[in-house]
Amino acid sequence: MQCFSLCCIPLVAMAPAHADHQLRLSFLVVVAGAAASALLLASPADAALPRVEHAPTKADGSLAILAVGDWGRRGQFNQTLVAQQMGVAGEKLDIDFVISTGDNIYDDGIANTSDPLFKESFSNIYTAKSLQKPWYLVLGNHDYTGNALAQLDPAIRKVDSRYTVIAKSFIVNSGIADFFLIDTTPFILHYWNNSKFDWRGVAPRDTYIANLLNDLKYGLTTSKAAWKIVVGHHPISSACGHGNNTELKEILLPVLQSSSASDERRWVEGMGWQVQDHPGQSGVPL
Ligand SMILES: *[C@@H]1O[C@H](CO)[C@@H](O)[C@H](O)[C@H]1NC(C)=O
Ligand SMILES: *[C@@H]1O[C@H](CO)[C@@H](O)[C@H](O)[C@H]1NC(C)=O
Ligand SMILES: *[C@@H]1O[C@H](CO)[C@@H](O)[C@H](O)[C@H]1NC(C)=O
Ligand SMILES: CC(=O)N[C@H]1CO[C@H](CO)[C@@H](O)[C@@H]1O
Numbered sequence: 192m193q194c195f196s197l198c199c200i201p202l203v204a205m206a207p208a209h210a211d212h213q214l215r216l217s218f219l220v221v222v223a224g225a226a227a228s229a230l231l232l233a234s235p236a237d238a239a240l241p242r243v244e245h246a247p248t249k250a251d252g253s254l255a256i257l258a259v260g261d262w263g264r265r266g267q268f269n270q271t272l273v274a275q276q277m278g279v280a281g282e283k284l285d286i287d288f289v290i291s292t293g294d295n296i297y298d299d300g301i302a303n304t305s306d307p308l309f310k311e312s313f314s315n316i317y318t319a320k321s322l323q324k325p326w327y328l329v330l331g332n333h334d335y336t337g338n339a340l341a342q343l344d345p346a347i348r349k350v351d352s353r354y355t356v357i358a359k360s361f362i363v364n365s366g367i368a369d370f371f372l373i374d375t376t377p378f379i380l381h382y383w384n385n386s387k388f389d390w391r392g393v394a395p396r397d398t399y400i401a402n403l404l405n406d407l408k409y410g411l412t413t414s415k416a417a418w419k420i421v422v423g424h425h426p427i428s429s430a431c432g433h434g435n436n437t438e439l440k441e442i443l444l445p446v447l448q449s450s451s452a453s454d455e456r457r458w459v460e461g462m463g464w465q466v467q468d469h470p471g472q473s474g475v476p477l
Pocket of ligand 2: 384
């Protein structure tokens with residue numbers, strides 16, 4: 192197991208359970224803020240969640256991605272500097288695509304698909320050649336406090352064809368890896384007391400979450416990919432300012448645990464998933 196921690200953002204990468212599935216998966220995690228996480232499960236993937244097929248193009252079947260969260264600041268807060276370095280790293284790695292873990296546009300998402308904030312915070316910032324790849328994105332709480340549907344509108348791809356949010360939760364099938372992009376904002380109870388949140392298509396909370404967890408569980412247990420990576424905006428556990436998210440620990444974590452088919456894996460509090468028998472297999476930190 193490799194556990195990377197950048198700022199206070201955990202990325203827990205788990206090896207595939209089977210040695211013959213050993214393939215290189217490169218991660219560069221760039222996170223500017225405090226709320227993002229990605230978990231990689233080692234269990235055997237998929238169905239009700241909508242999906243995107245993104246076949247790896249490298250001859251050896253390997254996959255290289257960048258993951259970034261908490262970014263859309265019209266270039267300020269060092270966004271432009273980070274974007275330039277992503278361009279350099281993306282070139283070096285020859286990346287297949289970019290994952291965004293949410294809080295895509297500060298402070299309140301975009302008002303509509305022609306909101307100039309979108310170009311100012313995305314298209315005009317991530318201009319490097321290597322970043323002209325699909326971006327698969329989840330929403331964060333900041334994307335939810337305005338028009339939470341605008342980033343999902345297919346019309347956004349007429350503005351920038353890279354911007355792929357086909358649903359609030361969806362799966363990217365990519366050969367050796369299946370990515371489960373999960374909408375975590377509705378889990379967080381105190382947001383429901385804040386009138387700024389746009390719950391269209393979400394409320395009532397309990398039904399939405401129950402359906403999402405069922406879909407996730409089905410996707411994870413039927414996935415045939417060697418790597419299963421669950422991506423969401425909010426971490427389950429974190430030592431940083433935003434702390435732990437009890438709701439995720441209580442209702443999301445058990446689904447991740449029960450969808451993990453092999454007893455070679457176990458969840459270690461504060462450490463994430465551990466695979467006892469395959470210490471050498473992991474994501475490659477950069
Ligand atoms: C879209 O949002 C922007 C920014 O709030 C606003 O200026 C513009 O009038 C909106 N356009 C439409 C078509 O609603
Ligand atoms: C939401 O507001 C109600 C009424 O003020 C309060 O009782 C409850 O504790 C709040 N819930 C959260 C999670 O903040
Ligand atoms: C978060 O959870 C961990 C593990 O359960 C615990 O050790 C830690 O004290 C918690 N942090 C906060 C701020 O509650
Ligand atoms: C080099 C640079 O632009 N640094 C900026 C990074 O972001 C902080 C916070 O906004 C600024 O204070 C720095 O000037």
